[in-house]
Amino acid sequence: MRKVIMISACLLGLPTRYDGKSKPDEKVMRFIEKENVVVVPFCPEQLGGLPTPRFSSEIQGGKGWQEGAQVLNKNGEDVTRNFILGAEISLKIAWFSKPELIIMKERSPSCGVNYVYDGAFSKKEVRGMGVAAYYLKKAGYNVISEEDL
Ligand code: SF4
Secondary structure, three states: OOOEEEHHHHHHOOOOOOOOOOOOHHHHHHHHHOOOOOEEEEEEHOOOOOOOOOOOOOOOOOOOOOOOOEEEOOOOOOHHHHHHHHHHHHHHHHHHOEEEEEEEEOOOOOOOOOOOOOOOOOOEEEOOOOOOHHHHOOOOOEEEEEHHH
């Protein structure tokens, strides 16, 4: 049986990013071709009800997602609820697709696995996880970023 892998949609060339663009990743594309896997694309921010394009968002506090943290968009609006909803729906997708691996976009406030931005919209990276990556990993899934491939 072919392995199932969930992948952040923007890494597959789907235009789901805040700016309406994608971030196709050659390594990811080569990997899925070589391994002949079943791919389940997902975008937690769209699943959480945010429009595309949308204002970029960052997790406040400089530590990535932690329970009780807040996510603000560049316009100062609190979008924490959307990010949590996107993570919950991503968990449901993982539950029924049973992925062996989940590959997520590094530095995204939803998908970052090792790094995110510090919350000040200053392009400064900090160690920490995005909201959906945090909950998927906490649920026991094997979550890596495209840079870990
Ligand atoms: S939320 Fe994740 S999948 Fe969606 S655009 Fe951002 S990095 Fe890509």
